[in-house]
Amino acid sequence: MPTASIDFTLAAIATLMVVMGAIFGLDMAAEPYLTGETPDSERYYQIGRYMLLSRGDPESWGQGGTPSSLGFASGSEPYELDTDKVTRLNPSSAYSVNYSSLWQALGVDDISFCIEVKPLFESTLSLVSSQAEGGETTYNFTLSTASGGYPVQCDVSYYLMLGNSTYTSSGSTDSSGLGAVTFTLPGSTNGTALLISIAESEASIMSHEVLPFAHNSEATNALGSFATLSPLNHTLSVEYVTNATAWRVAVFSRDYAFNLTSGESGYAVPRLLDGGPMVLALTGVNGSECWAEWAAYPQVPLAVGADMSDDYLVSDVVRESYVVEVSGGLYRFEVLFRSPAEYA
């Protein structure tokens, strides 16, 4: 390769880097002084607010039907959302409203969107170790609570559900956001067990996590392999996938745990005064092994809408974030907007 070509290539790369650096630096320096830096950010923000502050049409679309106008408000206080409208956003619910219907109900043709609802902090349960001794097995779990990497100190209620039995415990996570809990299960049962944690940082700021694990068996059953749980309008409907025998339906909240009784249209879910998330769990037996299914109410975290994970090169994605109240608990409601028309 001639020396001149090498010189030229190096010069071209250097020029490219200098020009790109200059443009990036200029953008960084000038950005705070630019007004309307994103063409549609104010518009997106107002569309998001409209979703959260209006009740939609019909106003009771959370309890059934397809909305002709999109709005999630409950109608009581600003940014307090209807539990069932939020629950119907979850694609795993039998009553979910699909993205096409949501998009049509919003009525803005030139944008696509994705809605994400999640707790204000994340809980992560992990099975650390297990030890079988004397016909019993002792399981050690850890829980970490954090918000965007910032550790969150919490009080925690733990529930373990296996077949017909429920074990409870309580604890806390320390200033590092770490906690631990131990349960001992008898060797006479086997199958899928559910460990449920409901962590509370401050009043009405809670986060739940469910960890299925195998007890005296090879693996856990996949979620939805025996039944699908769909809560709506404080009624839990159960759609069985197989002819497996169901044993028990229970509800778990930060302060309470009790069984639900079956009614004509399903299991009546109580309205709890302390608010926060509820975890509804169903156990049964298939042959000799226990199985377990669960769903949260409101059914969060959830994500519904257009796929925003790609196509970055053809349009910008703007994320608008709001804090909302659902069933007495605070959640983060995020809407990702994209408008392909910008580059048309």
Place this chain on the structure above:
Amino acid sequence: MKCFSGALLSMPRRGAVHTLDAFFAAVIILTTLLYASQVPRERDYEASASLRARGLEALVRLDGNGTLGRLMDEGGWDEVEVLLRLVLPSGVSFNLTVLDEGGSVVNDRAVSSGGLVGRTVEAVDYLLAVESAECPFYRVRLQLGGG
């Protein structure tokens, strides 16, 4: 003669090199322009035009169920700081000052995420009444940094 013919041959070669130079220069400029039209727009970013609105929404939401007023009345500044850390997006820094009806600073310690960080700093004032027998009023000044 040999030298003369070499000079004649070098003329079109030099022209070809200049053509290649111009072509590559054009490619560099076009590539840079294409890059510049897309990269400086941060993708999947939190809209930064509404720091003030975010702060106001956070205060309204925390005041909605009485939590914020109760904690301020009790002097639970650590809890207030945790609440704001949870409610505000992770990229937003904050500094909170609470004034009473006489204008005196109430919080006896800094309620902050560690200093205002960001190229944009905005502030929101919020009047808060605590539900109690004395029903005190507080003026909450929340400074926010981000962007």
